[in-house]
Every structure is written in structure tokens, then in C-alpha cells.
Amino acid sequence: MPTTTPSPPDQGAGPSYPLVKPPPRVIHRLLAGALLLAGVTAVAAPPAAQAAAPAETRVDVDVRAGLAAVGDVALGVNHAIWDSQLGTPAVSGLLKDAGVQMLRYPGGSYADIYHWRDHTAPGGYVAPDTDFDTFMAGAKRTGAQPMIIANYGTGTAQEAADWVRYANITKGYDAKYWTIGNENYGNGHYGSAWEADEHADKSPKEYAATVIAYAQAMKAVDPSIKIGAVLTMPGNWPDGIVGAGDESSWNQEVLTRAGSVIDFADVHWYPGGSTPAETLTKTGHIQEAAHLLRQQIDTYGGQAAGKIGISMTETNVDIGRNTQPGALFLADAYSGLLAQGVFTVHWWNVHNGIGDITTVQGETDYDDFGLLSSGNCNADNSVCQPPLNTPFAPYHALSLMGDFARTGDRFVGTGTDDALVASHAVRRANGDVAVLLINKDPDAAHTVKLNYHGFTPAAGAPAVSTFANGDDDVTTGTAGTATSQTLDPYSITLVTLHPARTDAATPKAPAQPAATVTDRTATISWPSSGSGLKYEVYRQNGGVSDLLGETTGTSLTVRNLEPGRRYTVNVLARDNAGRLSAASPPLTFKTGTPATSACTVKLRDTNDWGNGFVGSLDITNNAAAPVNGWTLTFTWPTTWQSVSSGWSATWEQTGRTVRVTSDAALAAGATASTGFVGAYSGPNALPQVFTLNGTVCTTV
Known part of the structure; x- marks a missing residue:
């Protein structure tokens, strides 16, 4: 799109606060007894509309394209100390049935005001029977490992070390994963303050120094534990922003200073979206965001950066939280994140409570972040949730994930030619392939034609599990064929396939390339x-x-x-018999630009405010002759990035391609400087390749 060529903006311009910040997860109106209401019927939903004729979609499944393997803590969910149902047998049973493998405690922002020894959270509500031992008993019944948040905001390294001693030495709980704080970038340093932080210095430098102190104290008690530090998810505020007095962004500061002592980076992702349809497109950001985060870790995390894992311990949606959009998002996001190597993904939350009442695709949505109903009512008691612990739609999606992504499976590549149909697949150790299909179309069924590469399915109708809009549970049986499935509107379908031939002695899969x-x-x-x-x-x-x-x-x-x-x-x-092994772990690499070229380009992000930035470009003519008029071309890595305006040249964007032109001469050895204001609505991956008058330049 054509753009104007204004003067450069003030380099200090740009908001000092997020245009979109994560929604509040701590619902203080969950008072004592609020979760104890039961026997209330839900608002009746209108009858579903007649489904349109199925459209045909092609889905390819390639077992030769190995992605990340599924670990033993892949499927997680948050537990909070203000939830009176925390650790109860009823809840533990439901979570176990869904295949939950990890439980996070004591609950989001409450972690930074929580003191484990006396089980208090000054300024917040603590429900009865939610102490650490009760939580661990519930986790054991669930069959889940704990993810424990040590209090950074109002606690001390000694308090955290004492907690490790109590958990693993005194009680023998073998609690392996410990995160230092929760969303600590939300302490006011970047202009928005929702996270408790009593440190005089709110900077990432101080957070990193304190993480080091916590890690040393905690590992002195139990060297086997794993320590996580809070980072920001690329594309989510305040990613990319440099705070006052800082040398770089939160992630770069924390990784550079504390990368040597941490075992994993802990991020949250609330991608937003003003409509269900927009919300469901946000999973398209996952691959780029995960790649950028891994790149940051590898670049700034020090010599041991390769050992630093990634956990996603909170995610949810803004629209349709407890109806089908939330369910579709959960299945798509969990699958996408796990396929990219995130070792655990957690929904916020087990229970949360009623909010604003709406109707989403014929179903009553209570604006509830929880997997399970809290059984409570709105302020005037005009609308009440279903009975306590009634599963909401996202719970059933999580249950399908438990059947789909099992420990030891490896995600494999899939592709679809329809933006409204998402696909994911895993290859099991026994040679079976499971395919997860998500129809994001609220109105129409889609007939999917499945094509396999490196795999031949057995004949006959495969095992199929489905959860569709308005369903009370997952339905299972046999349906369709291995190559054709019809997806109901707004549905999740799991197809499990046996191979046509099982070879007893296939070659061993190659190790990491x-x-x-x-x-x-x-x-x-x-x-x-x-x-x-x-x-x-x-x-x-x-x-x-x-x-x-x-x-x-x-x-x-x-x-x-x-x-x-x-x-x-x-x-x-x-x-020699033609038998093919499973795929090796994936290797991702990026080619560089020429070591020497007739031109050199340097691009810098000089000022970032969370959904836009000022870009500065220096273009050097390395040739012996002058360039009389020039055109610089680059392509944005994603569809959600654009040039809003530019200066010192003429800027034009068509699709993802940007052309920067000037009639000025560029002498031999001279440098021309130009710049632009860029906009983005997802992870902001800067372009790496530039051509000057058709020649690929060296990028520095």
C-alpha cells in the first residue's frame, strides 16, 4: 500500500503503556462460599441453526516431518488458593480424567503476595483448605506434577529456599519445577502495574539479580530442582519495549544476566481478539512467536542456553471463554505450542467465576476463565452458572488433548488449504498416527480429504472422537474413513489410525542433526x-x-x-529392505546474507511501544562506482507487519513486500539513512534480507 513520506517522528514518541494488556485473571469477587453454590440450571440456549452443505478441505499429514516430542508434563492447568475446590477429590478426579499432567500453584498474581509457611496472602482472599499440603494431595490424586511459583513480589530467597526444603526434604514431594514470580514485568516499570512488587528497583536488571539469589538459595537445598524465570511472549506486551534506564528489553536483560542459572523460561499468552473469529486466528502466531523466543534464549542465555526450556503457564481467550471458541482455541494452542517444543502448556484456570453474560453461537457464555463451573450467580442473581464442577467446553477440549498428545508421541507436520480448518498430528511409538482436526467455521460442516506421506493407514473405519458446539461430552466411535472425515461446525475431531503394515525391526531414528x-x-x-x-x-x-x-x-x-x-x-x-525409520528431531536453521556484497544494510528497532516501532535503515554502497538512484526491497516475515509511514525516501508496500526508492546518488563508500514507522499485531520478526537494485546486500 502506498504511504506518505513525513518527517521522522519524535524518537521518544510512542505509548509508555500497553495498548492491549493481559486481562486480569484474579477475580476478587470469588468470596468464601461462592464456589459452593450448586443445583442451579444454566440459561437455555436457542436451537442450533441448520448446518450448511459441507465444503471440501485438503489436509496433508507427513510423518517424515518430525516436530517436538510430547513430554510427561505437557498438559497443565492452574490452581488458585482462592478456589475452595482446590484439591478436592471431585476436582482431582475430573482433572485426572482429562489427562492433566501438571498443576500450577498458588495461582497467578496471588503468587507474589503468598507466604507458604502461614498460608496467607495479604490483600487477597485465601479459601479454606487450600494450603500447600492440600494442593499436593490433590496433585497426587490427579497424577500430576506441581509447578510452584515462589513469591518474588513480597517474598525472599530464604522463604523460597525454606519452601523447597519443606516440599522435597521434609515431605519428600519431589517438586521439580519452581518459577520465580509471576508476570513481574507488570510491576509498573513499563507503565502498567497489576503485579505486587516491594522492590525499590522494578527493573528487569533487579529481577534478574534476584532470580540469581533465589536460584542459588533454592538449589543449595535441592540441586535437582529446575528454576524458571519470567519472560514475555513475543507479540505480547511488553515484548520489545525498552524501559526507562534499561539497556534493552525485559527478555534480553533477564536472559543476559540470569540465563546461566535458570532451567526454563516461563511465559504467558493472552492473544486477545474482538470477535471469536479473530481470536481463533491468533494461533497462527505460535510458530513465529516460539521461534523468536527460542532465538532470544539462544542469543542472550549464555553458554548453557540450549538447556533452557520453555513453559507456557497461562493462556486463555477474551471471547467465548467457556463456550466453543475457548475449546477450539485450547486444542489449537496446546497442539501448536507443544509441537514447537514448549514442554508444558497451562490453561487459566480450574475455577474462576461468572463475569459478563453473552450468547456465543447459541450457547450461554459466562465470561468464565475456568475449565469447571463455579456454580455461582451474577450480582442480581438473574443468571446462574450450571451446578458446581460442571465441565465447560474447554474442559472437553483438554480431555481430547489428553487422548491425542500422549507422553512419548512426536508431533509431525500437517498442512491445510482452508484457514477455517486447523490440523495437528502425532506419531506414536507403536506406529499409530493420531490426527486432530479443528473446524473453526461456526456455521458450516467441512468434508476433509486426508492425504498421508510416509504413512499408509489400515483399511476400515478409524476410531473417531468428536466434541462439537453445544455437546455435553466427547463422543467416540468409528466414522468415515482414513482419507475422508466430515467435521461438524465449530468442532474438534480426533482420528486415530493404525498403519497398514507394521515392521518389527525398522531402523532407529537418527539423533538430533x-x-x-x-x-x-x-x-x-x-x-x-x-x-x-x-x-x-x-x-x-x-x-x-x-x-x-x-x-x-x-x-x-x-x-x-x-x-x-x-x-x-x-x-x-x-x-536395505526399504523400511523407513521415524523422523529425527527437527533441526531449524536460517541462512545468512552474503559475507561480501556491493551493499550493506543495517536495520535497527530504535523505539518500540508494543504494537509499533521506529525502524532506522542505513544503506552503504560498497562498490567502487556511485549508484545514481536506488531501490531497496525487503519482505516482511509475516502477514501482520506493515509500514505505516516512512521518510528520507519514498516508501510503498504491496502485500508483504516493501519498496524504498530514492532519486539521490549514493557515492562509492557512502551511506544513506532512511527510516519508517512499522506496525505489527503479532510477533515482530524483523526482515533479514534486503536487495539494492536487485543485488542481495550483506545484513549487519
Whole structure:
């Protein structure tokens, strides 16, 4: 789109507070007894509209495209000390049935006012029978591991160390995962303050220093525990913002200073959206956000950055929280995050309470963040929730996730040609493939044609589990075929397939590959999986991988790659009988730009305010002759980024491609400077490749 060429804005311009900040998760109106109401019927929903004729969608499933493996704490949920049902047998049973593997305690922002020893939270409400031992008893009944939040805001390192001693030495709970604080960037340092913080210095530098002190004190008690530090999710406030007095953003400051002592980075994600349809598009940000976060960790986390995992311990939606949009989002987000290597994903919350009443696609939505009904009513008692502990739609989505993503499974690549149908798949250790299909169309059914690559399904009707809009539970049975399924409107469908042939002795999957990369080549290497094998290297490309080459050795050089492009590859082994192994773990690498070129470009984000930034571009002519008039071209990495305005040249954007033109001469060795205001509504990945008059420049 054409843009004007105004003068540069004031470099201090831009809001000092988030335009969109995470919604409040702590509902203080959950008073004692509020969760004890039962026997109340829900508002009757109008009859569902007649479904439209099914549209046809192509879905590809490629078991050669291996993604992340599913660990033993993948599926999580939050528990809060203001929830009187915390740890009760009824709730523990429901969570166990859903396959919950991790429980987070003591509950979001309450963690930064909570003192475990006397079970108090000054300024907040603590329900009876929600102390740490009660929580651990409930976690044991659930079969879940704990994720414990140590009090950073109003606590001390000694208090946290004493908690570790009580949990793991005195009681023998073997609590492995401990996070230092909750959303501590929300302490006012960036202009918005919802998180308690008694430190005089609210900066990320102080948080990092305190994380080090906590980690040292806590690991002195039990060296086996894992310590997590709070980071921001790329694309969520205050990602990218540099606070007053800081040298860099929250993530860079914390990782640079405390990366050597932490074991995982803890992030939250409330992507927003003003309509259910918009909310359900936000899962399209996951791959880029996870990649950017991993890149930040690897860049700033120090020599041991590779050991730092990622946990997502809060997520939810703004629209349709306890109806079908919440369910569809949960299934899509959990699958997308786990596939990208996040080791645990947690819904906020088990119970939360009634809010603003609306109707979403014929179903009453109570604006409740909880998986289970609190059984309470609104202020004038005109509307009440279903009976206490009645599962809401997201609970059933979580239950389907428990059947879908099991410990030891590996996510594999999928692709779909319809934006309203999301697809995810896993390959099980026994060779089975499970495919999760999500129809985000509220009005129409979609007929899905399934195509498999590297896998041949057995004949006959497969096992199918479905949860559709307005359903009270997941339905299971056999339906359709391995290659054709009809998805109800607003539904989640799990298809489990056996292989047509089971080989008892397939080759061992190759271990993690590595790569040495230039601007146009990559030499990919891997450990040997045994003798007499041929290796095949595939590049992931949606749901159909491309074969890059094959060899009997343990390395392959791939040529003619595009500069500045991200590639994800897998290695598979094939024996003399033609039997193919499972895919190796994925390797993602990015090609660079030329080491030498006739031009050099430097792009800097000089001022960021959470959904926009000021970009500064320096263009240097390295050639011996002047350039009389120039055109600089680059492409945004995502569809949610754009140029709002530019200066010192003419700026124009068409689709994702930006052209910057000038009639001025650029002398040999000279540098031209220009700039722009950029806008973004998701993770802000800066462009890496620039061409000047058709020549690919060196990017610095």
C-alpha cells in the first residue's frame, strides 16, 4: 500500500503503556462460599441453526516431518488458593480424567503476595483448605506434577529456599519445577502495574539479580530442582519495549544476566481478539512467536542456553471463554505450542467465576476463565452458572488433548488449504498416527480429504472422537474413513489410525542433526544410526516435505538455498529392505546474507511501544562506482507487519513486500539513512534480507 513520506517522528514518541494488556485473571469477587453454590440450571440456549452443505478441505499429514516430542508434563492447568475446590477429590478426579499432567500453584498474581509457611496472602482472599499440603494431595490424586511459583513480589530467597526444603526434604514431594514470580514485568516499570512488587528497583536488571539469589538459595537445598524465570511472549506486551534506564528489553536483560542459572523460561499468552473469529486466528502466531523466543534464549542465555526450556503457564481467550471458541482455541494452542517444543502448556484456570453474560453461537457464555463451573450467580442473581464442577467446553477440549498428545508421541507436520480448518498430528511409538482436526467455521460442516506421506493407514473405519458446539461430552466411535472425515461446525475431531503394515525391526531414528550454514548452502550432519543404512534428508514444507537429498554417509550439503530464509529439516534412515525409520528431531536453521556484497544494510528497532516501532535503515554502497538512484526491497516475515509511514525516501508496500526508492546518488563508500514507522499485531520478526537494485546486500 502506498504511504506518505513525513518527517521522522519524535524518537521518544510512542505509548509508555500497553495498548492491549493481559486481562486480569484474579477475580476478587470469588468470596468464601461462592464456589459452593450448586443445583442451579444454566440459561437455555436457542436451537442450533441448520448446518450448511459441507465444503471440501485438503489436509496433508507427513510423518517424515518430525516436530517436538510430547513430554510427561505437557498438559497443565492452574490452581488458585482462592478456589475452595482446590484439591478436592471431585476436582482431582475430573482433572485426572482429562489427562492433566501438571498443576500450577498458588495461582497467578496471588503468587507474589503468598507466604507458604502461614498460608496467607495479604490483600487477597485465601479459601479454606487450600494450603500447600492440600494442593499436593490433590496433585497426587490427579497424577500430576506441581509447578510452584515462589513469591518474588513480597517474598525472599530464604522463604523460597525454606519452601523447597519443606516440599522435597521434609515431605519428600519431589517438586521439580519452581518459577520465580509471576508476570513481574507488570510491576509498573513499563507503565502498567497489576503485579505486587516491594522492590525499590522494578527493573528487569533487579529481577534478574534476584532470580540469581533465589536460584542459588533454592538449589543449595535441592540441586535437582529446575528454576524458571519470567519472560514475555513475543507479540505480547511488553515484548520489545525498552524501559526507562534499561539497556534493552525485559527478555534480553533477564536472559543476559540470569540465563546461566535458570532451567526454563516461563511465559504467558493472552492473544486477545474482538470477535471469536479473530481470536481463533491468533494461533497462527505460535510458530513465529516460539521461534523468536527460542532465538532470544539462544542469543542472550549464555553458554548453557540450549538447556533452557520453555513453559507456557497461562493462556486463555477474551471471547467465548467457556463456550466453543475457548475449546477450539485450547486444542489449537496446546497442539501448536507443544509441537514447537514448549514442554508444558497451562490453561487459566480450574475455577474462576461468572463475569459478563453473552450468547456465543447459541450457547450461554459466562465470561468464565475456568475449565469447571463455579456454580455461582451474577450480582442480581438473574443468571446462574450450571451446578458446581460442571465441565465447560474447554474442559472437553483438554480431555481430547489428553487422548491425542500422549507422553512419548512426536508431533509431525500437517498442512491445510482452508484457514477455517486447523490440523495437528502425532506419531506414536507403536506406529499409530493420531490426527486432530479443528473446524473453526461456526456455521458450516467441512468434508476433509486426508492425504498421508510416509504413512499408509489400515483399511476400515478409524476410531473417531468428536466434541462439537453445544455437546455435553466427547463422543467416540468409528466414522468415515482414513482419507475422508466430515467435521461438524465449530468442532474438534480426533482420528486415530493404525498403519497398514507394521515392521518389527525398522531402523532407529537418527539423533538430533546439526548444520553449518552460509548464505546459500547448509551442510547437515547427524550421528550414525547403524551400519548398512541410507539416510534421507527432508525439508518441511507444510504437510508435504521436500526430499533434499540422500546419502549413505552421515552428512549432506544442500546448495542453492535462499539467503536469510528459515529452514526446518529432518533426517530419516532406510535399511536395505526399504523400511523407513521415524523422523529425527527437527533441526531449524536460517541462512545468512552474503559475507561480501556491493551493499550493506543495517536495520535497527530504535523505539518500540508494543504494537509499533521506529525502524532506522542505513544503506552503504560498497562498490567502487556511485549508484545514481536506488531501490531497496525487503519482505516482511509475516502477514501482520506493515509500514505505516516512512521518510528520507519514498516508501510503498504491496502485500508483504516493501519498496524504498530514492532519486539521490549514493557515492562509492557512502551511506544513506532512511527510516519508517512499522506496525505489527503479532510477533515482530524483523526482515533479514534486503536487495539494492536487485543485488542481495550483506545484513549487519
